[in-house]
Amino acid sequence: MITERKPKNIFTQGPIAPSFIADSIQKHNTKTNIGGHSIFLGQVRADEIDGRKVSAIEYTAYEEMALEKMHAIREAIFAKYPLVCMHVHHSLGKIAAGDICLFVFTSSAHRKAAIDACNEVVERLKAELPIWGKEIFEDESYQWKENK
Amino acid sequence: MITERKPKNIFTQGPIAPSFIADSIQKHNTKTNIGGHSIFLGQVRADEIDGRKVSAIEYTAYEEMALEKMHAIREAIFAKYPLVCMHVHHSLGKIAAGDICLFVFTSSAHRKAAIDACNEVVERLKAELPIWGKEIFEDESYQWKENK
């Protein structure tokens, strides 16, 4: 009998708290085959566009599709790199400027795998996951975020 | 009058606590020109060598020289990448397997600078800073760590 790994949820309502990141790091204390962790954090920028300043980004996603896609990315990354573990968290809802909206965390025995895997996950996630961001300005007007 | 930036201390006695990392992340909440953070963490691995298991690494450094060198690396990195900020912490003393001994943290408006700078700092730091590690085995014997 084959037991398939079920897609993990990556979405969390609201910003990702630094204390959550600390707890996640702390949990790896018992995994003493790890030598290096690579972490990427996305933070909401207060961009100024035509005199209006972004106060928050409201994230939405096609969740079922995003989780299936993320699962495929995860499988590909584990097949490609000798990782000990990998964790991905993305915010949904309104995230204020200065808050963390993305947390990618990879760990491996030697640093190269963790670093390369982390970068590749961030790139693929931005290109392939059906997630959208509404940049909300201080005056309540908005525009849709575009990834470059 | 030219005011030179003084070398920052990077050394901390004992392991780097996840709560310290969380505090460091939290402090960037007000820097709303940041869009991406890249973090590398070194963790002490319980390597097994000829049946003996590493229980801790004891780090020592030629501190004055390391701080001067780190200062030069910092200046070069800031000249090369559009970073908002950069923080480096390295443990001294005995760090148990599973604990964090290195924390490199770079931040920039767009992710590429933070990621590339973080990787370069980690590589240069390992190659250029006069720091040594004594791998202490569970039976109290030891060997000197070698970076590959």
Added chain:
Amino acid sequence: MAVQVIVFGQLTDIMGNSPVMVDHAADTSELIEQLNQRYPALVNKPYIIAVDRQIVTVHTALSGNNTVALLPPFAGG
């Protein structure tokens, strides 16, 4: 042969947040044609199409139990 259509991101400004039902559409080309008539603002918008969460190209046959999603450029992270 009713197909459910859902949209995201900037397309919700045109079609709203609720699923839209389209009655007769044998394939995705026919579906888009009908949507373009009902929502003229949709015509020049950039998006890709997913049928039952799989990205498809044009002329994909629809069975009637499908959920079709119109996905504007992704902007996660």
Added chain:
Amino acid sequence: MAVQVIVFGQLTDIMGNSPVMVDHAADTSELIEQLNQRYPALVNKPYIIAVDRQIVTVHTALSGNNTVALLPPFAGG
């Protein structure tokens, strides 16, 4: 013309953790020769030399107020 010598890492197993004084050494080559005589185990060990925290090559002149450090391969991180 006394020069202070400090060592680190695996070299402390040979020369200890305290600074070692060397009386007459006009340059780093002479210094290393004398250290090799006092500490034969040093002869084949890999290290680089820093004079007053600057990495130098062989035959660097010493003034007498210098601190010479012998640095085995670095292993930080």
